[in-house]
Amino acid sequence: EIVLTQSPGTLSLSPGERATLSCRASQSVRSRYLAWYQQKPGQPPRLLIYDASSRATGIPDRFSGGGSGTDFTLTISRLEPEDFAVFYCQQYGNSPWTFGQGTKVEV
């Protein structure tokens, strides 16, 4: 199975700053089938990015995804107060699908 390793574990930033999150796969992710999710306390995850770089419906353009093969990134260009949360990557190109362990973005 593909192991996804996210870094850093915690990112301490301020509103208005840029956040760059990394997701590294143990083997190549087929067809860039990688998604990013945001989860706030007490809520289910929310899809932000699919197919590595496509924004999901209703997601602001300050969120962007990139990468291919084994290295992927999620960038938040300017952090808004509501963006502070835990972010997970997920690959769905190879069975079993797998999640990364998460990156917490905190103030």
Next chain:
Amino acid sequence: EVQLVQSGAEVKKPGESLRISCKASGYTFTNSWIGWVRQMPGKGLEWMGIIYPSDSHTVYSPSFQGQVTISADKSISTAYLQWSSLRASDTAMYYCAKSSSGYDSWGQGTLVTVSS
């Protein structure tokens, strides 16, 4: 509007059986895979498995194969996650989610607590 509505919280004893549900609406249930995700207290997301309701084809994570059963009843647009004998380590929040290039819609979660 796509909605996934999960059954309510459960408190069970070790060794008991359980089935939780996820009722879908707002889309054609048989046209999309639907999966289950575990989140243990204070931990990350774990992919358990996925089912295609049209033909009930199911894929399990090796970590959950043989531990749970995923099923679906397309006549009532509902997916299920089932245990035959619960353990304390099954205590977690369980989410169902609809697949369309990743999981684009999620249920609200079902908290399962297993304690003697």
